[in-house]
Amino acid sequence: MNDMQFLTWVRGPGLDIAVGIFLLGVFWRLFEIYSLGRKKDLSAPRSVSGASGWHTIFRRSLPPEGMLGKSPVSYIGGYTFHIGLAIVVFLFAPHILLIKNLTGLSWPGLPSQFVDLVAVVTLAAMVVVLVDRINKPVKRYLSTFGDWFTWTLTFLPVLTGWMAVQHLLLPYTTMLAIHILTVELLLVFLPFTKLFHAFTAFGSRWYNGAVNGHKGVAV
Amino acid sequence: MPLDAIPIVVINAAAKQSGDEAGLSGNAPVLLREIAELARRLLASGESSAIDLRALPLTPADLDWLRETLGQGQVAATLEAEGESTLSETVCPGVWWVTHRNETGAVVSEFIEVTYFPELLKAHPDDVQTGLEHLDLLISDLS
Amino acid sequence: MQGSLIDTLARQGITRRAFMKYCATLASMMALPPAAGRAMAEAMAAAPAATRRPSVIWLPFQECTGCTESITRSHSPTLEGLIFDAISLDYQETLMAAAGHQAEEALHAAMKANEGKYLLIVDGSIPLGLDGAYSCIAGKSNLETLKEVAKGAAAIVAMGSCAAYGGIPKANPNPTGAVSVSDIIKDKPIINIPGCPPIPVVMTGVLAHFLTFGSLPEMDAKGRPKAFYGETIHDRCYRRPFYDQGKFAKTFDDEGARNGWCLFELGCKGPVTYNACATVKWNGGTSWPVESGHGCLGCSEPDFWDAGGFYKALSMPADPLKIASAAAVAGAAAGVAISFANRGKKSAAKSAHETTTLADLEK
Secondary structure, three states: OOHHHHHHHHHOHHHHHHHHHHHHHHHHHHHHHHOOOOOOOOOOOOOOOOOOHHHHHHHOOOOOOOHHHHOHHHHHHHHHHHHHHHHHHHHEHHHHHHHHHHHOOOOOOEOHHHHHHHHHHHHHHHHHHHHHHHHOHHHHHHOOHHHHHHHHHHHHHHHHHHHHHHOOOOOHHHHHHHHHHHHHHHHHHHHHOHHHHHHHHHHHHHHHHHHHHHOOOOO | OOHHHOOOOOOOHHHHHHHOHHHOOOOHHHHHHHHHHHHHHHHHHOOOEEEEHHHOOOOHHHHHHHHHHHOOOOOEEEEEOOOEEEEEEOOOOOEEEEEEEOOOOOEEEEEEEEOOOOHHHOOOHHHHHHHHHHHHHHHHHHO | OOOEHHHHHHHOOOOHHHHHHHHHHHHHHOOOOHHHHHHHHHHHHHOEHHHHOOEEEEEEOEOOOHHHHHHHOOOOOOHHHHHHHOOEEEEEOOOOOOOHHHHHHHHHHHHHHOOOOEEEEEEOEEEOHHHHOOOEEOOEEHHHHHHHHHHOEEEEEEEHHHHHHOOHHHOOOOOOOEEOHHHHOOOOOEEEEOOOOOOHHHHHHHHHHHHHHOOOOOEOOOOOEHHHHOOEHHHHOOOHHHHHHOOEOOOOOOHHHHOOOEOHHHOOOHHHOEOOHHHHOEOOOOEOOOOOOOOOOOOOOOOHHHOOOOOOOOOOOOOOOOOHHHHHHHHHHHHHHHHHHHHHHHHHHHHOOOOOOHHHHOO
């Protein structure tokens, strides 16, 4: 298989399989999670201002008081790479074109040099949070295989995409194909790993907030 | 059908974009630094060098800007060999703008040469020898 | 022919300066520093034409003659044409006057007289299906002819994408079982000059190198001369700045197309195509596909015909997604089925008054 055949495979059958598994997993897990249901809470709700699901969704996007100073790497690094990922994934012109082709939706992109810069910052932030995870004994103790694995899954597409654009290490064709392949791996594993928080984070936050709000606790 | 009946017109990318940077890619100003570096090298070691303008992503507007910025110096030479070539010094002595054209007048290659004198203009000893033989012939015809 | 190449040229009215100019332009096209152009001019000028004038045999196989057409349009009268005079083209079906037995005789005479020294140029792919019966010349299959002529060749030039990679004949479903020269010949130096057709000056550049240095130029992993195929179309494209600025033509007749913006979204394969079109251009430097407003087809890359469509951007899926919606439905069905199972389990646990243990919570 030469590099052009490799590229055509990842753009064709490979993408088909990856998107297929991704959609299968996402629908499966969403239906399963949201159908779990809870017993009806018969107690009278206590109303306290600021205690509701929607408040919690917003509030937990911000660091609690004092935590930013105690754990700056987690917060700043986390913010940086999440926002960076969103910019790189959704505002790079070739990516928008792919989304447009798959869904019909499109929006204006950003200049590639800017996206390039954001990619570098994102990569740096991800390396920093990884080093932090390794260095802090508590974080390292709490980390499982899933954490290392999902970090790799997220890191590789950004790295290979940036290397393809920069023409590093391998010819562009090969690097582009590897980039698409790593994205496909990400798609395949996303529904079945902790990366599924992309779909569930806000839902579970709302749920926690709503339960606590019922009890009159603003969290 | 007359040509102007076709409702498609060519808009010069440079003219069209007068709003933003006049079609300039930003690649041209960087070249000035490189030329300066090559000129320094020429002074330091006497080594001639050249920049192949066809090998760089330059828009027509970039080339115009560069040509205008470097300006026209005192020396300009024209070479008639399988099409016209022009070698003209810019306002910076030692920096030459070299354009090679084919018989139909299309530009086939374009360089900025940083040299005391372009190699192409010098006569080759073998050619001087041929010329000398011709001169001898002329002289012998006189007698 | 006696004397050096420059003397040969001088007899044809080509001055040293015209020759130097040609070499400078050639060096520019080959992306070599101008100093290399001068070195090349000196080496070629001094090269004794008589000893370095190699015999060239050009074999056409499963091809459309487009490569020959391209070479003959190497904008005459140019020096490229004269470089041709400096070689002895002993067999070229399209250009030679001889036909039939005479042509075969010329071929075998040239092979015998220059055994081990001649340069073999091949254009077209070689069909292996039906024992090679899809393409025969003089009663022999292309496979037989290639093996026979390659045996005594000093080097082989695979001219065009068909000879280099199989090209259009090899396109899916490859009815004739077409393969490239390098799929068959393993024991000779082979240089690939892909393109559909290749750029004329790339061929003459490689010949010039062979004349000058007596060997093939430096090649990349796909057997192409690095000088011409060292960089992608995209990297050398004059529209590249628009790509970097995120300015794209969306259709062939919109504002962006008229302003000469990047053609990436219209399916340009420039980013994955290694060729010299962006610098050398076509038809004597008149224009080239992207300059005329059409994206690169990627014709100098292997299997360009099956690379997912000429008008699909590289970041788009090569084929429509077939299993995606079925997978979504299957996933939803699985989710619903499991949710019913979970509910059943829950109500069973409830009616049995099972207590929740710590082990349950840690699941």
